[in-house]
Amino acid sequence: MEKLDLKTIRFKVENTDTLATLPSILKKTLKVLENPRVSLSDIGDFIAKDPVLTTKVLKMVNSPIYGFPGRISSVSQAVILLGLNVVKGLLLGISVFELMQKAMIGLWEHSLGCAVLSKIIAKRKSHREPEEVSIAGLLHDIGKVILILHFQPNYSEALRLAEEGQIPIIEGERKIFNTTHASAGGWVLKKWRFPATLVDTIEYHHKPDLAKFSPFETAIVHISNVLIRARGFGYGGDHILSPVNKKAWEKVGLTEEDLREVLREAEDMLEDEDFFSLE
Secondary structure, three states, X not given: OOOOOHHHHHHHHHOHHHOOOOOHHHHHHHHHHOOOOOOHHHHHHHHHOOHHHHHHHHHHHOOHHHOOOOOOOOHHHHHHHHOHHHHHXXXXXXXXXXXXXXXXXXXXXXXXXXXXXHHHHHHHOOOOXXXXXXXXXXXXXXXXXXXXXXXXXXXXXXXXXXXXHOOOHHHHHHHHHOOOHHHHHHHHHHHOOOOHHHHHHHHOOOOHHHOOOOHHHHHHHHHHHHHHHHOOOOOOOOOOOOOOOHHHHHHHOOOHHHHHHHHHHHHHHHXXXXXXXXX
C-alpha cells in the first residue's frame, strides 16, 4: 500500500467539507458551523427548518445526558439552555451519527458512552460547563470518521495492524498515516471554527498532559475514554485497555468512592438502549 504523505493527509482532512460523498445534511451543517459570525438564532433556524434534524436534536437534548429529560419541546428552548458551543458540538455529533455507525460498528456507542462519563465526572468535580465537557467526549474520536472518509482502505489496514499486532489503534494509525485520529480531529475542528478549548481536548485526549487551553477538561475526557473502554461498551478500534495517564488522574482528583459513584450513575444510562438511537 502506497505510503501517505502527511501534508496530503492534512490537506484532505481540513477540506472534508468538499468531499462529494459527504451526506447533504453534514455539508449544510458545516457551512453553518464555518460561519465566524454564526449566532444561536442562526443555528436554531437552521435546525428548525429540517424536521428530521429537529427530532434528533430534541431527542438528544431530552436524553438523561443533558439533564432535561422530557422537558425541552422546541429547538429555540434547547439552544438558549445549552449555549452556542454545546449546540454547535451537538449538531455536529448528530450530523456525523450515521457516518460513525457506517465507519466503525460500535463507534457511536463508544463516543456517546464517553460523553456520558465526561458529563458525570465534570458535574462531580463542580465544573462550570459540564455540557461542554460532554460534547468533547462525544466528539473525541471524530478524527477516526474523517480518516475513514478519506482513506478507507488505509484505515482498514490500521485496524488490521491493531488487531493482529494487539496494539492500540492509535499505534496502527501512526504506522499507516504517520499521524493519529486525535491530530486529524484537532485539524478539522479548528477548520470548522470550534473553540480552542474543544480543539485542544480532541487533539490531546490521548496525551492530556500536553493540553494547553483545557487541561482539566482534557483530563476528564481522557479518563472517561479509558473507563468506557474498561466497561467494554461500544468499540473504538481495538481491544487494548491503555492505562490512565497519571498526571490526568491527579489533576481530576477522583477518589475510589467518586469512581464507584460515577460508574453507578453511568450504568443506568448505558443500559437504556433507546438512549443510543436517534431514530
